[in-house]
Amino acid sequence: DADVTQTPRNRITKTGKRIMLECSQTKGHDRMYWYRQDPGLGLRLIYYSFDVKDINKGEISDGYSVSRQAQAKFSLSLESAIPNQTALYFCATSETGENYGYTFGSGTRLTVV
Amino acid sequence: AQSVTQLDSQVPVFEEAPVELRCNYSSSVSVYLFWYVQYPNQGLQLLLKYLSGSTLVKGINGFEAEFNKSQTSFHLRKPSVHISDTAEYFCAVTRVSGNTGKLIFGQGTTLQVKP
Numbered sequence: 001d002a003d004v005t006q007t008p009r010n011r012i013t014k015t016g017k018r019i020m021l022e023c024s025q026t027k028g029h030d031r032m033y034w035y036r037q038d039p040g041l042g043l044r045l046i047y048y049s050f051d052v053k054d055i056n057k058g059e060i061s062d063g064y065s066v067s068r069q070a071q072a073k074f075s076l077s078l079e080s081a082i083p084n085q086t087a088l089y090f091c092a093t094s095e096t097g098e099n100y101g102y103t104f105g106s107g108t109r110l111t112v113v
Numbered sequence: 114a115q116s117v118t119q120l121d122s123q124v125p126v127f128e129e130a131p132v133e134l135r136c137n138y139s140s141s142v143s144v145y146l147f148w149y150v151q152y153p154n155q156g157l158q159l160l161l162k163y164l165s166g167s168t169l170v171k172g173i174n175g176f177e178a179e180f181n182k183s184q185t186s187f188h189l190r191k192p193s194v195h196i197s198d199t200a201e202y203f204c205a206v207t208r209v210s211g212n213t214g215k216l217i218f219g220q221g222t223t224l225q226v227k228p
Contacts, residue, residue: 031214040122042203042218043157050214058215090156094214100145100164102216106156 003027006091006105013081013112021076021108023091029103031095032074034058034066037088037107046089049074081112115140115206119219127227128196134189134222136204143209146187147216148178151201160202163187174198199226 004025013019025032030051035043045058047066055068063085067075078085091105120135138144148160161172168180178189187204204219 033214033216035218040220042117042119042220043205043216044218045215048214056213092216094216096214098164101159101162102147104149104157 002106003103004091004093004105006089006108008108009106010109011111013110015082015112017081019078019081019110021089021091021110023074023076023105025072025074025091025093025103027093027095027103028071029093029095030071031093032068033092033094033102034064034074034076035090035092036060037090043090046076078110078112081110083112086110086112115144115208115217117204117206117217117219119202119204119222121222122220123223123225125225125227126194129193131192132190132194132198132224134202134204134224136187136189136219138185138187138204138206140185140206140208142211144206145209146178146180147205147207148172148176148187148189149203149205150174151203151221153200157203160189194224194226196226196228198224200224 007022033048034046037043049055049068052068065077089108094102116139118137126132146163149157161170163180171177201221205216207216
C-alpha cells in the first residue's frame with residue numbers, strides 16, 4: 001500500500017456541487033498538506049496541518065476548507081465547486097529532523113464542469 | 114518569504130546528451146532545497162534534497178545538484194539523459210529556522226528527451 005493515499009484519483013463534478021477529497025497516510029507524520037497543481041504555476045499550498053487541532057491556511061485557501069479527522073487523515077472540501085478549481089490536487093506529509101522531507105500522494109484530478 | 118524561479122519552462126535535449134535544469138531561489142533566511150520529478154500522469158517523486166553538509170548532492174537516477182549559496186541557486190544536472198527521463202521537474206524550498214513546513218515550488222521545467 002502507498003504511504004500517502006488519495007481518493008478519488010479522478011473526479012468530474014458540476015459547478016455548485018460540494019465535493020470532498022480524502023487523504024490518508026501510514027507514515028506516522030504529524031504534518032500534512034494540501035497542494036494544487038496548475039500548468040505553468042507549479043504547486044501552490046492550500047492548507048496545512050501540524051496536528052489534529054492545528055490547521056492553517058496556505059496561499060490559496062479561498063473556496064476550500066479542510067478537516068483533520070485523525071493524525072492519519074486530512075480531507076479537503078470544495079463547498080461549492082467552480083470551474084477554475086479544475087486542477088490536480090496533491091496531499092503530502094512531512095517529517096522533521098535529520099530526515100526532513102515530504103511524501104506526496106498520487107494526486108486527484110478534479111474537473112469542474 | 115521564500116520564492117523559487119525555474120529559469121526554463123521547457124528543455125529539449127537529445128538522448129545521451131548532458132542536461133542542466135536551472136533553479137534560483139530568494140530567501141532572507143537559510144533554506145532546505147529539493148528537486149522533485151513528475152512523470153506523466155503520476156505524483157511527485159523526490160530526486161534529491163539539500164539539508165546541510167556537502168553542497169554537491171547526489172540523487173536517484175544519476176541526477177545531482179549543487180547548492181550555491183552566493184548565487185542562491187540549486188541547479189540540477191545529469192551527464193547523460195535517457196528517453197525515460199522525459200518528465201516535469203520541480204525545484205522547491207522551505208525555510209530552516211522557524212520551519213512551518215511550507216514547501217514553496219517553482220513553476221516547473223519540462224524535460225523533453227528526443228531519440
